[in-house]
Amino acid sequence: MKMRGLVGSSIIVATLHCQSVSEESSVRPPEAPKAATAASKSLAVDLPERADGTVRIGTPGGLSLAFRLRGARGSAGRAMDGARLYARATSDGGNLVLRASPRVVEDFVRYERKPVREGEVLRYDLDVSNVAGLRYVAGVLELLDGRGTPRLRMAPPFVETAAKERRPARVSIEGCAYDEGPAAPWGRAVTKPGARACELLIGWNLRDEEYPATVDPAWVLGTEMVSARSFHQAAALDDGRLLVVGGQRSLGPGAELYDPATESWAAVAGATSQRIFFKAVKLADGAVLAVGGTDTSLLPRSAAVDLYDPAVGAFRALAPLPEGRAGHSLTALPDGRALLVGGFTGGDVTADAAIFQRQSGFVPVKALPHPRGHHAAALLPDGRVLVTGGEKCCNPMPFEALATTEIYDPARDLWTAGPKMSSARYDHTVDVLADGRAVVAGGASLFFDNGLLGSVELLDAAATKWTLVGSLGSPRVVHASTLLPNGKVLFSGTAGREFANGTVTLTETFDPARGSIAAAGDTKEYRTGQTSTVLLDGRVFLAGGGALGPPLRSTEVFGDKLGDPCGPGDCVNGACVAGVCCATVSACTPDAGTPEAGADASKAGASAPAAASTSYHACGAAPGGAPRDWLSWLALAFLAGGAFLRRATSHGGGRGERCR
Numbered sequence: 001m002k003m004r005g006l007v008g009s010s011i012i013v014a015t016l017h018c019q020s021v022s023e024e025s026s027v028r029p030p031e032a033p034k035a036a037t038a039a040s041k042s043l044a045v046d047l048p049e050r051a052d053g054t055v056r057i058g059t060p061g062g063l064s065l066a067f068r069l070r071g072a073r074g075s076a077g078r079a080m081d082g083a084r085l086y087a088r089a090t091s092d093g094g095n096l097v098l099r100a101s102p103r104v105v106e107d108f109v110r111y112e113r114k115p116v117r118e119g120e121v122l123r124y125d126l127d128v129s130n131v132a133g134l135r136y137v138a139g140v141l142e143l144l145d146g147r148g149t150p151r152l153r154m155a156p157p158f159v160e161t162a163a164k165e166r167r168p169a170r171v172s173i174e175g176c177a178y179d180e181g182p183a184a185p186w187g188r189a190v191t192k193p194g195a196r197a198c199e200l201l202i203g204w205n206l207r208d209e210e211y212p213a214t215v216d217p218a219w220v221l222g223t224e225m226v227s228a229r230s231f232h233q234a235a236a237l238d239d240g241r242l243l244v245v246g247g248q249r250s251l252g253p254g255a256e257l258y259d260p261a262t263e264s265w266a267a268v269a270g271a272t273s274q275r276i277f278f279k280a281v282k283l284a285d286g287a288v289l290a291v292g293g294t295d296t297s298l299l300p301r302s303a304a305v306d307l308y309d310p311a312v313g314a315f316r317a318l319a320p321l322p323e324g325r326a327g328h329s330l331t332a333l334p335d336g337r338a339l340l341v342g343g344f345t346g347g348d349v350t351a352d353a354a355i356f357q358r359q360s361g362f363v364p365v366k367a368l369p370h371p372r373g374h375h376a377a378a379l380l381p382d383g384r385v386l387v388t389g390g391e392k393c394c395n396p397m398p399f400e401a402l403a404t405t406e407i408y409d410p411a412r413d414l415w416t417a418g419p420k421m422s423s424a425r426y427d428h429t430v431d432v433l434a435d436g437r438a439v440v441a442g443g444a445s446l447f448f449d450n451g452l453l454g455s456v457e458l459l460d461a462a463a464t465k466w467t468l469v470g471s472l473g474s475p476r477v478v479h480a481s482t483l484l485p486n487g488k489v490l491f492s493g494t495a496g497r498e499f500a501n502g503t504v505t506l507t508e509t510f511d512p513a514r515g516s517i518a519a520a521g522d523t524k525e526y527r528t529g530q531t532s533t534v535l536l537d538g539r540v541f542l543a544g545g546g547a548l549g550p551p552l553r554s555t556e557v558f559g560d561k562l563g564d565p566c567g568p569g570d571c572v573n574g575a576c577v578a579g580v581c582c583a584t585v586s587a588c589t590p591d592a593g594t595p596e597a598g599a600d601a602s603k604a605g606a607s608a609p610a611a612a613s614t615s616y617h618a619c620g621a622a623p624g625g626a627p628r629d630w631l632s633w634l635a636l637a638f639l640a641g642g643a644f645l646r647r648a649t650s651h652g653g654g655r656g657e658r659c660r
Contacts, residue, residue: 042102043152043221051075051089051096054127057105057219063143063151065219066127067200069096069109071118091117103221110214114206121203122215128198133190134178138253139171140226140267141178141200148185149262150222156251157217159204168251169215172201182269182314184241186259220553222264227252228553230529230546233280235288237310240536243268244543245290245308245315246275248529249551255308255315258543260535270315272304276529279330281338286310289338289356292325301326301346305361319361325350329377331385333410339365339385341408342372349373349393355410366413372402376430378438384409386418386463388440391426401426401445407463418459421466425453429481431489433512436461439489441510442476452477452494456510456517470517472508480532482540482558486574487512490540490558492523492532507558513569524556532558537583538573 044058051072058064071091077084082099083106089096092115097108109122128134133144142150157169176198179191206213220226225244232247245255245268254271258264271290278293288308294301301324306315328343338356342349351371354362368387375390385408393399403425405418421440428443438459445451452475457466476494483489492507505522523542530545530552539559544552559572560581571581 041223043100043105045100045105047077047084047098047100049077051077051086055098055105055107057152059151059221061145061149061151062130063132063145064130065143065152067124069107070123070125070199072096090115103224105219107217107219108214110212112212114208114211120205121201122217124200124202124217126198126200127196128176128193129196131193133185134173134176134193134198135185135191135266136171136173136178136180137182138267138269139168140253141171141173142185142222142266144185144190146190147262148188148190149259150185150264150266152222153220153226153267154200155218155220155226156253157202157215158251159206160214160216161206161210162212163210166251167204169217170201170203172203174199174201182312184257184259184313185266186262186264224265225258225544225553225555226256226265226267228551229544230527230551231276232529232531232544233278233290234531234533234541234543235280235282236533236535237282237288238286239310242533242535242541242543243288243308244531245271245280245288245306246278246293247544247551248274248276248546258541260537260541268308268314270306270317271308272302272306272315272317275302275304277326278302279328281330281332283332283338284334284336285358287358289330289332290315291330291340291356292321292328292343294324294326300324301344305356321354321362327373329375329387331377331379333379333385334383335410337410339377339408339410341377341385341387342368342375342390344373349391353408365410366415369406369415369417370402370404372426374426375402376428376440378430378432380407380432380438380463381436383411386430386432386438386459388418388430388438389421389425389428389443400424401443401451405459418463419465421457422468423453423455423457427478428453429479429491431481431483433483433489434487435512437512438463439481439510439512440466441481441489441491442472442479442494444477458512458515469515470510472517473519474506474508480530482532482534484509484540484572484574485534485538486569486572488569490520490532493527493530511569525552525554527552538571538575540572 041060046056048054052074054066054068056066072089075086075089077086084098086096092111094109094111099106131143132146135142135144139156141154143152145151158166159169160166176193176195177191202215202217227249229247229249232244234242234244236242240260242258243255253267255268257266257268274295275293278291280288280290282288290306292302303320303324305318305320307318308315323345325343325345329341331339333339340354340362349371351368353367354364356362371392372390375387377385377387380386388405390402391399392402401424403420403423407416407418424445425443428440430438430440432438439456441456443453445453454472454475455468456470456472458469459466472491474494476491479491479493481489481491489510490507505526507520508517509520510517527545531543533541535541539557542556546552562581562583564581565579566576566581568576570576575582575584
């Protein structure tokens with residue numbers, strides 16, 4: 001694969017304007033705020049000069065919102081650490097802080113003691129005259145354009161106590177209409193507000209001793225994730241959208257949807273609120289099954305079983321497991337069922353296995369010959385399931401990493417022993433190639449930083465022998481692997497001392513055709529516990545994660561720009577046509593009369609000038625230049641990345657600047 005380097009993304013700053021005192025002191029309804037330009041991909045924000053003034057927010061695409069805190073005093077604002085402070089802005093002496101960034105506007109109100117005159121409630125006047133529709137689902141207020149795309153949202157507000165504990169606040173919307181249905185908002189009729197203005201109320205209840213306290217409603221650009229999260233799961237739906245569920249996060253809905261066509265996110269209702277170290281898979285009928293896990297305290301393990309129905313747009317709870325489980329595997333079967341294997345229950349590692357089907361839920365099947373948790377499993381082309389490695393341990397230590405593999409045949413309810421790997425490993429990855437071979441990589445053979453592995457092994461299609469094929473440039477454990485449409489496997493991230501020191505952001509690819517491992521670029525952010533999912537157009541989408549700290553809302557994309565010069569096997573999605581990367585093999589073809597230009601480019605490679613003379617359908621532009629049980633350890637894991645990465649929150653169209 002040719003190295004194209006990272007696709008750059010510009011740094012964007014929010015526009016901050018201060019309105020005059022005379023303008024903002026008026027009691028007339030707030031004027032419609034100006035919108036950000038579509039090219040900016042950031043919010044245009046006007047902050048008032050006084051606390052009783054109006055905040056105006058404009059989004060790319062033209063939607064805009066104005067709001068002000070009802071009953072605020074005329075306190076003058078002053079700059080403070082990139083924000084604007086309005087001292088004693090409320091009648092109870094609350095201090096107001098407004099802070100604007102390119103994608104978020106935060107509105108903090110801090111009370112040193114319990115408010116008496118106003119009570120524990122904030123009242124806002126919202127001007128929604130330039131908003132096509134409103135949607136309120138799972139505690140998230142979304143502002144929609146005429147096509148149902150969420151352009152701006154109010155994140156679920158919270159109140160932070162003196163002990164730094166965050167609790168969800170109550171939300172009430174009065175004076176206008178809004179949609180409460182769970183169905184995804186895109187491409188359907190919106191619920192119009194029915195009025196130019198709404199009243200938004202945010203309430204809370206704290207004891208006197210829990211003050212000082214800060215209330216934080218925030219307005220977020222629709223291209224940002226609804227909730228910052230890490231150690232979540234993701235599944236690409238049949239309609240091309242991406243479902244993200246669970247994970248570690250402070251507040252917010254248990255799940256959300258990403259729409260690549262509009263690069264926007266929407267809240268999803270019904271999912272279990274907090275779960276990490278669980279599994280979620282898309283079933284053959286398009287539904288998504290989420291099972292088990294634990295919360296951020298790591299104990300107890302969850303027995304929750306949730307099912308997402310794309311036709312409804314929400315999760316619903318199913319009958320729970322007999323006991324909680326984490327660190328297990330969950331593999332979708334071709335007939336619509338799913339196989340649950342191993343993991344950690346209330347006391348120790350288990351050998352239990354069960355099969356899920358829609359009519360009866362989970363039904364026990366023959367147990368594993370060897371108990372294991374934090375193993376890796378994958379579906380083989382013949383419908384059997386390969387289970388590799390893992391750990392066999394006691395509570396407390398010691399524990400033992402496993403080199404054994406086992407294969408389950410769901411048609412016969414039969415386990416058979418597979419060949420041993422050359423290295424015992426757990427928290428590794430396994431991917432099954434199109435030709436039936438399987439690749440395992442990385443993991444650990446000992447606890448924590450000791451025994452990290454970089455070795456890559458290949459299982460033959462007959463599942464009789466593992467062959468060591470090389471080593472990654474950096475040892476990786478609890479990393480991410482993604483089978484790319486071009487047949488290669490992408491590896492990213494690691495845990496341990498190297499990651500903790502911020503020294504490993506390199507991603508690598510394994511090419512099974514050549515048996516080679518190559519560097520593939522660096523991630524833009526350090527991420528732990530992110531998801532890495534192939535979209536329908538072949539790009540790989542990295543969502544959320546963290547950097548050994550709070551979860552992230554940001555995303556990155558691994559993929560080629562349409563029109564980039566390429567040779568055979570270069571494009572991530574496998575669609576190198578006539579010397580350029582395309583959305584699909586048929587989506588970008590040279591005009592009649594110029595096939596020789598593309599052919600020359602394919603032979604010459606990325607620097608071939610001949611490709612510049614070729615005209616292309618679909619793109620509309622010529623190609624050009626490159627422009628565990630130790631769950632506490634797992635909390636240190638999952639850096640992810642990819643070559644040719646760029647921030648999804650700041651890139652333009654999802655298919656590259658040349659193909660708008």
